[in-house]
Amino acid sequence: MTSVPFVKSADQAEIYYEAHGSGEPLVLLSGQANTHHWWDRVRADFEAEHQVIVLDYLGTGESDKPADAEYSVRRFATDVISVLDELGIARAHVYGTSMGGKVAQWLAIDYPDRVGALALGCTSVGGVHGLKAAPEITRALAQPSVEAAREALIDLMYSPEWVREHPGPYGTLGGRMPSHARRAHLRASNGHDSWAVLDQVTAPTLVLHGTDDRFSPVDNAVILANRIPGAEVHYLEGARHAYFEEQREEASGAVLDFLAAHPID
Known part of the structure; x- marks a missing residue:
């Protein structure tokens, strides 16, 4: 590790x-209400070839x-630009x-000169063009039982077979944060709508998704x-939301190959 500061x-x-x-x-960006520990299982895949930058969003981890x-x-x-x-x-x-x-997406739209290759x-x-989780999934995550909601989230992230072989802890289930920040993260993610301006992205882009x-x-x-x-699109067959962990070798390899094919000028 070369630095552990704040900006x-x-x-x-x-x-x-x-x-x-x-x-x-290479900047690695985690999911909603999560810290940089989202990447703990796979970050080393990228460190051999890249200076890897991770951060805690406002409201999470060590950030304000x-x-x-x-x-x-x-x-x-x-905030990512401030770090860079x-x-x-x-x-x-x-x-x-x-x-x-x-x-x-917003980094590539708002700061095109700061982004090399982009992996999503x-x-x-x-917005109205994005597909959302089914209502029963939303209800399962919002149920009063914390443990039941956690089990529902684990099931969305990983297959049962992978969970049996990897009992945790998992860095993808959300970090400790005050309720106002957790609600704000939900609003932030739900408020995203880039449809109208995505055609402005000039960065070479790889889209990955578990089937x-x-x-x-x-x-x-x-x-x-x-x-x-x-x-370009790369599908991870049989993978759930945390495809980057469950199918680590294929996912990290696909991103590394894409970055290597599009070096920073």
């Missing part, structure tokens, strides 16, 4: 980040958790999964790719 965002909130490894910079701040995926993208500025990085590859894929995993264009993803239905992949000029 001030535009509104002076402290954002926690870490940088690991060396090589072309103000009640009166703006929480949006577009704002989270500006602090590290003196002019341009970085970006790989975002779930809500992190929404943040990554298990994510969506949002058995019920959290973000798999057809989101082709909807997303059809809006981004030249985007």
Whole structure:
């Protein structure tokens, strides 16, 4: 690890980040209400060839958790730029999964000169064009029993076979955060809608999705790719939302090959 500091965002909130490894910079962006530990199982796959940057979004982990701040995926993208500025990085590859894929879209839209290649995993264009989880899934996650809701989330993330072989702990189930921040993250993710401007993305783009993803239905992949000029799609057969862990070798390999084919100028 080369650094473990904080950076001030535009509104002076402290954002926690870490940088690991060396090589072309790569930002890894986690899912909603999750910290940088989302990537713990797979981060090493990228460190051999890249300087890997991870961060805690506003409201999560070690970052500030103000009640009166703006929480949006577009704002989270500006916080990533603050981190890159602090590290003196002019341009970085970006790989975002779930809500992190929404943040990554806005990075590519709002800051095209700062993004090398773009990888978008298990994510969506949002708005009326994005496909949402079925109502029964939403109800299962919102049930009063914390343990039952956790088991429902695990089932959305991983196949039962993988869970039996990998009993946890899991870094993808959300971190401890105040209720106001958790609600704000939900609003931020649900408020994402990039459909109208995705055709402005100029970064080479790879879209990844597990074919058995019920959290973000798999057809989101082709909807997303059809809006981004030249985007490619890689499906992970039989994988659920956390495809990047359950099918780690294939998923990390696909992203690494894509980044290698599109080096930063």
